[in-house]
């Protein structure tokens with residue numbers, strides 16, 4: 035069993051996401067004593083008899099928002115059984131955008147609904163986005179169960195509606211768990227609740243600690259977007275030339291053959307350098323400098339890949355876009371595409387279909403793609419890109435679409451058609467792809 039689980043949360047404003055995350059941190063004792071004191075003091079100042087745990091999250095968030103650019107904060111907590119990295123995304127602004135950023139590496143998504151409201155439009159959209167991103171497992175936390183008097187039939191209705199939607203998106207019953215919780219009171223978050231004797235499943239934390247985790251994408255082929263070419267040319271190292279960056283996927287060891295893309299030239303890895311010395315092996319997530327067996331023409335923006343399993347280098351490809359801008363997308367839009375460390379000009383040459391995540395069907399050849407809509411497009415790039423299919427590699431199969439005039443992010447793009455089920459209005463099943471690593 036893996037000892038690390040990557041989580042993402044999604045819910046609408048006021049469903050209680052901050053309180054739920056605060057409750058997880060609090061009940062797993064992942065909170066520093068001084069943070070806890072501050073929450074107790076602030077809660078008492080507001081005349082509350084119990085601590086407002088959302089302050090644990092919101093307090094940290096407001097500090098973060100002064101930094102402005104970060105949409106997602108990663109919170110770490112651990113129990114004796116497992117460690118967790120939770121991508122926490124603010125609920126209010128540009129919600130889908132944050133969900134996309136936070137969930138692209140998640141192994142499990144926690145969706146929240148308010149028990150009084152049940153499954154709403156945004157729940158269905160977030161579930162579709164998580165399916166699209168290849169998040170392999172979902173939990174629906176039916177929160178505020180205290181406010182419906184811990185009513186079993188209310189919970190069962192919501193659970194059934196959600197499971198049906200998730201099944202239609204390609205999730206098996208064993209990949210979806212629905213839990214009645216009260217983040218405020220603490221029911222079934224970490225501790226089992228006496229208020230829901232009819233619920234026999236695990237608490238949220240028990241589930242997070244025991245859910246099987248697909249291995250981290252270490253087995254996927256090595257991919258390394260070059261960030262800097264390092265040539266110090268000091269008297270001690272007159273010929274030093276290394277390529278620095280962060281490993282996007284896979285593992286590399288000295289002696290392996292690599293190919294530099296798009297040029298296609300090959301070499302062996304001679305050394306893996308880090309500030310702390312040489313490594314015998316380096317893996318996804320690590321920042322390293324590769325020294326090759328001989329000099330090649332490598333520049334920032336190139337991709338170094340293992341030679342025997344390299345991505346295709348293409349200048350035209352199909353992709354799925356999650357449109358994130360107020361300004362709608364129309365065919366023939368001129369944009370920038372940022373893939374790895376490379377940015378190139380591009381055209382969206384065709385808008386092939388739009389996915390209706392409420393009805394789970396697609397509309398062929400739509401005129402536009404509007405804010406938060408998901409669609410299939412064809413893209414042509416000015417420079418060739420070494421791309422993987424998103425269903426094979428969640429890092430090198432993803433890209434951003436950027437507004438060429440002001441640099442804002444317009445869309446999150448996934449290469450190929452990774453949504454596991456897309457039915458067209460004409461009724462034919464278009465694709466069925468596994469959820470990826």
Ligand SMILES: Nc1nc2c(ncn2[C@@H]2O[C@H](COP(=O)(O)OP(=O)(O)OP(=O)(O)O)[C@@H](O)[C@H]2O)c(=O)[nH]1
Nearest residue numbers: 047048049050051052053088125177178216217218
């Ligand atoms: N009765 C009850 N109230 C809750 C529960 N969970 C949250 N609340 C309340 O619901 C309100 C919204 O909670 P927040 O945690 O701030 O919700 P949120 O808006 O989803 O959080 P953001 O992530 O900041 O968007 C607060 O007043 C909470 O105290 C619950 O389980 N039961």
